[in-house]
Amino acid sequence: MSRKLKVAIDCRISDPRQGTGTAFLALTKALSDSGISDQEYTFIVRERVRDWISPYVFGPCKLQSIPDSDPSRLKQALRRLMPLRQLSKPFRYVKAKLLRQAGMIPTTDGLIEAQHFDVVHFPTQVAYQTNVPSIYQPWDLQHLHYPEFFSKTEFARREREYRAFCKQATYVCAQAEWTKKDIVKQFGMAEEKVVVIPWTSVFDAYVSPSNEQVRETVAKYQLPEKFFFYPAVTWPHKNHEVILQALSHLKNDHGIAQHVFFTGSTTDHRKQLDQLAMKLGIAEQLHYLGFVTPEELQSIFKSATAMVFPSKFEGFGLPVLEAFYAGLPVISSNATTLPEVAKDAALYFDPDSPIELSARMRDILEKPSLRNDVRKRGADILSQYSIKDMFVSLQMLYERTASQSRHSAGCPSASEGLGQKG
Secondary structure, three states: OOOOEEEEEEOOOOOOOOHHHHHHHHHHHHHHOOOOOOEEEEEEEEHHHHHHHHHHOOOOEEEEEEOOOOOHHHHHHHOOOOOHHHHOOOHHHHHHHHHHHHOOOOEOOOHHHHOOOOEEEEOOOOOOEOOOOEEEOOOOOHHHHOHHHOOHHHHHHHHHHHHHHHHHOOEEEEOOHHHHHHHHHHHOOOHHHEEEOOOOOHHHOOOOOOHHHHHHHHHHOOOOOOOEEEEOOOOHHHOHHHHHHHHHHHHHHHOOOOOEEEEOOOOOOHHHHHHHHHHHOOHHHEEEOOOOOHHHHHHHHHHOOEEEEOOOOOOOOHHHHHHHHOOOOEEEEOOOOHHHHHOOOOEEEOOOOHHHHHHHHHHHHHOHHHHHHHHHHHHHHHOOOOHHHHHHHHHHHHHHHHHHHHHHHOOOOHHHOOOOOO
16 A cells, blocks of 8 residues: 655754744644645654644654764764864864864765655755755855855855755755745756745744733833834844944934834844944843743734834745734835735835935834834735645645656656555
């Protein structure tokens, strides 16, 4: 008898709270809800991620965790290769440094081969070399557009690995047409190898907060009646600077001292942001909350006046859909994928123009009718992003990937008896 198509969703990231991690959660929700009967999905994650993802794994999905690296024996082997002062650092940095210096591309540990998966889907940039037919998602090629944001070592790693995993893949998956065109152009890939599947908001997976939870979040973080919100780690390309500069314009030119709240972790770049804020005299208007719970995040979205999204580079822009989901107006950069995602449901500005941004912020603050119109348009655009369309497209892609491999090997399809035993 025929067997189900076995798909491994391999997501070995260490911190799921950042962008690709929340996108992975949306993927988990979509496939768990699918109710499909001829495919089964195994999510492969690090042990530290298991408790975070397990509530969202059900239906045709199951979860398999792998141990976090135990450095003890490797440390002993590496003592002759690196000074002791280097080995005193957290081992993950030592290991990563050695791999980068050696120019190595990660290879399979044999797990998916031993379990005879038909397809492996790498939903984040983290992947490895394998003979199992694969789908790879590089998300974006930011390093080629803004090399100044990366060290030479990190730039070289991305080039080496992204190109290798895209070449290895049966299909490369992008979330937007802009990203597809960029991958085709930058890597010289055939257009038919790059498939566009828009993803949905992670809020589809979360339980909506109660009114009491919203009030508790407002009280906890002392959220004012009006404020702007930007959910983003302080990476340079996220362009927090333009918000600070726009606040200065609002304050000095219009007497408006508006507050902005940020979520997500802070990086070393935060030091430059703090220095700029002090120089501009707007430091007291900035609030960095770090990572917050899903209920708190949704509550902040529901309480804000608008979301400001000044990013210079995005592979998709999931926070835009999250804002639409919460009924929050969006003021967005006009860079890369963002106009494709938000369409006519955002107020756009040049990410290098704080004057344009300050004007959009004033419009939102002073024109309630515009605010309501943008909010309504956001709801209309959100309706075009369907979790059902997402999982149907993915299921078709999994079957196409497996079928292409079977065709190349001269093997029968699943419906023709794939996996029959004599």
